[in-house]
Amino acid sequence: MIRVGIVDDHQIIRSGLRQYLSDHVDIRVVGEASNGREAIDLVRTHQIDVLLLDLSMPGQGGLDAIGMLRAKAPDMGILILSGYSEEHYALNLIRLGASGYLNKDCEPSQILEAVRVIALGKRFLTPAVAELLAQQLNRPSDAPLHDQLSEREMQVFLKLARGASVGEIGEALSLSVKTVSTYRTRLMEKLNLSSNSDLTYYALKQKLID
Template identity: 45%
Template sequence: MVRIVIVDDHAVVRSGLRQFLAATEDFEVAAEAATGGEVLALVNSTEADVVLLDITLPDINGLEVLKRIKLVQPALPVLIFSMFSEEEFALPALHAGASGYLNKDSPPAQILTAIRTVVGGGRYVSPALAERLLDGTIHAARRLPHETLSPREMAVLLLLSKGVPLTRIAEQMHLSVKTISTYRSRILDKLNVQSNAEITRYVLQHKLGPD
């Protein structure tokens, strides 16, 4: 039996998926989550074979949630299930560690195929997107500025966005204030911002917190 975690902030979507998957012989819904925070708490306590993850969540950007899931459960397949265009979001999702990308308008048979593919260790995109990728009509998507940050720079970014002073960050990370200041300079440069206030605005805009 394939155990699935459904992550979507719309109860009607979760309910529809649960009923649809319950009608199959080899799938069961192990857990549901409405926010990024909820699924991050679930992944370490729930036995699951695949996560169906929406990109648009109320607290944390879905792609950021994906990255955090892969940090703690690198072998757990994550299938992005979104209303957004494959052409715009599939490649960033795959680059971030997703095993596949599926549009919410996909026919039922395609949903089942996608789940079985990623659970079996494969990667999934729709036949239409696969054809366009092979034709070269879709090019690699540009990475968002924060996606160029190292894990340590991301940690500093989140602390700065909360107004934590450099000295406190240095203490928490067991590094010198000079090193943290260097990280801050790199962050400002990579995000093309000028101040801590702009860092906070960027983090809120892209839903990168909570850490």
């Protein structure tokens, strides 16, 4: 029996996934959460083999939570289900500890296949993600600048790009203003940018934010 957790801020998506997965005798949905903080509590209180995790959620999103989830449950599989296409986030998230990445426009059967593959301790790579991985290995110089960012730098970058202040970011990520400012300086250097408006423009151009 594969024990699955579902993390998404939309009730209708959670309900749809629960109903679809529960129709298969080898899968049992053991719990749900609507944001990253609830996901951490879910993982703390339930034995989960594969966690289906949305990226964009109010409060703490999937990107913010993935490091803590991986620390709490190192053997748990994490399947990212996102509205963003693979080219924007997949490789970064796999490096951060995700076991697979699917766009929400995928066929339901792909989610089922991914859950079963990840439950075996393997990674699930769609042909599109596998191609991105091959391109990166073959042409590392072509990788976008944001691929250089650490997990924490990426979190700070996306929040700055969406207009959050240093103080707001510090509160959201439980960091001091000084630490957030240090991350901001580092990521600005890595991206060769000089202002928050530059960050926003870069993120929009790379389709990292809407």
